[in-house]
Amino acid sequence: MDKPDASGSIDVAAPVERVYSLVSDLAGMAGVAREYAGGRWLGTADGPSVGARFRGSNRRGARFWTTIATVTDAEPGRFAFEVKSLGLPVSRWQYDIVPSADGCRVTESTWDRRPAWFRPLTVLATGVRDRGTQNQRNIEATLARLKRTAEHA
Structure with missing residues (x-):
């Protein structure tokens, strides 16, 4: 896979399983991630699994937008998803x-997939x-919040 457009890592004094359950929880990440405001599983999905889809709600100031994401990896060592907007x-x-x-090291990464014209x-x-x-700023803030949340759970 190509190099991410933004990435960051942090050491967390919590087990892998606890951190995985946080990053794969749509409601929980709304309180941790910087622009992500919440989401809901679509279709028959009721949790993270490969192929599951969810609608993500995002907010930045007064601006609000939604996307559709498809989970590509869902196991305690990795949670990943591909995001689309308007298809x-x-x-x-x-x-x-x-x-x-002392627990685990978490790396959050993102790749910009938007066509240039979009x-x-x-x-x-x-x-x-x-x-x-x-996104680099968002990742740094999100990882700091994730660390606090995981270590105080």
């Missing part, structure tokens, strides 16, 4: 969680001109 590829988000001596339209929807820089 077009937008991004891939991935959480890699590896055991460490990018100006997404700027109107989200208010973000430099998505790579914004």
Whole structure:
């Protein structure tokens, strides 16, 4: 796979399973992630599994938008999903969680999948001109919140 457009890692004093349950919980991540405001599983899906789809709600200031995501990886060491908007590829988000001596190391990464012609339209929807820089900031904030949440669970 190509290099992510934004990525960050943090050490968490919590077991892999606890962190995985947090990053794969649609409601729980709404309180941790910076732009993600919540989501709901679609169709017969009722939790994370490969192929499951969910509608994600996102908010940045007064701006609000939704996307459809399909889970591509769902196991305690990795949770990942591909995001689309209006049927077009937008991004891939991935959480890699590896055991460490004091708990685990979590790496959050994202790949921008938007076609070049679609990018100006997404700027109107989200208010973000430099998505790579914004995602890097979002990842850093999300990982810090994830660490606090996991370690105090």
